[in-house]
Amino acid sequence: MIRALLVDDEPPAREELRFLITQHKDFVICGEAGGGVEVLEMYEMVKPDVIFLDIQLWDLDGVEVARLLLKKPNPPWIIFATAYDSYAVQAFELNAIDYLLKPFTEERVAATLDRIVERWNLKEKEEKYSSLEKLVQQLVLQQRPNRLVAWKGERLLVISPEEIIYAEAQGHQVWLQRVSGDRLKFPGTLQELQNRLDPQRFRRVHRSFLVNIDFVSEVAPYFHGSYRLLMRDNYRTEVPVGRTYLKELRETLGF
Incomplete structure (x- = not known):
């Protein structure tokens, strides 16, 4: 399962996104936060794979929160979820997976989730092959x-x-x-x-x-x-x- 963390200072927006994400069989909600400081404090405890992040939070700028999160070891994937499309360029400069505009639609969120799953499966495949390469190379060097x-x-x-x-x-x-x-x-x-x-x-x-x-x-x-x-x-x-x-x-x- 892909662990998702929701960050938005508006509870109704989190509730709507939570409902749409939990309809997908490959995702589980591992936590929710109402502000930037809160998500930075709880990140190490919940270890999300992907974060749905509002940009205009009450305490910190969401783009800056994303920059701080992306400095973490094995950083999470970021999906910006906001009512403002003026931040799209900044979002993709940070290699955000996607940019969801409010109000959310079921079709648009589903497309984003499918994109995440596709990238997740590719990541797991690459990691599996990388581990296999290292193991076989080690055995080959030892034996032959x-x-x-x-x-x-x-x-x-x-x-x-x-x-x-x-x-x-x-x-x-x-x-x-x-x-x-x-x-x-x-x-x-x-x-x-x-x-x-x-x-x-x-x-x-x-x-x-x-x-x-x-x-x-x-x-x-x-x-x-x-x-x-x-x-x-x-x-x-x-x-x-x-x-x-x-x-x-x-x-x-x-x-």
Whole structure:
């Protein structure tokens, strides 16, 4: 169940929101507060997952209350519930999940609750996968230090480094191209991957590429004294060589 805390200095507004939220099977009301000071004092006791927060409270500004709450470890999700739409920009600057305008409608509140549930399920899935990654990586390092783990869809595979033709960083993700033709996602950075691999076999040739030297089929001259590596995979992939890595690559391949 998702624990919700209601914050509004008008009891009828809290009562209406309480009724609408409790119609949803995935939510439970863990507390209510009538002001900013009260919610800050009770937060540690009730530990809500999500807070429905009015902006114009009698004692504190709701936006400032949200800023203070978001500084907490594992901060709650914030949904602003107010009669004023002029605070919308500030709300979304604080990464609020949603912005509910009074008077509330059943359809609008239901849509917000569904959005929260969707994000909650995604969060739980990511946390589960993160825990699984750490556990499997630890076991692999203990039992088979020459093995790696990588994701293929929702399956976490244990692979041998010899299967990797090259690795490519794309944004915050690192992809491994295998001999089999599969493309797997490595749960870490390109530098972390490089630290795990044999430096005699795997060379960093670009800030975004790490290659298995055994699968380099050709060093091709490119523009302005630069080079590209042709890899021995099904696609004859061309990997750029960064200038800062060229000297080391020349020494490795002897050209």
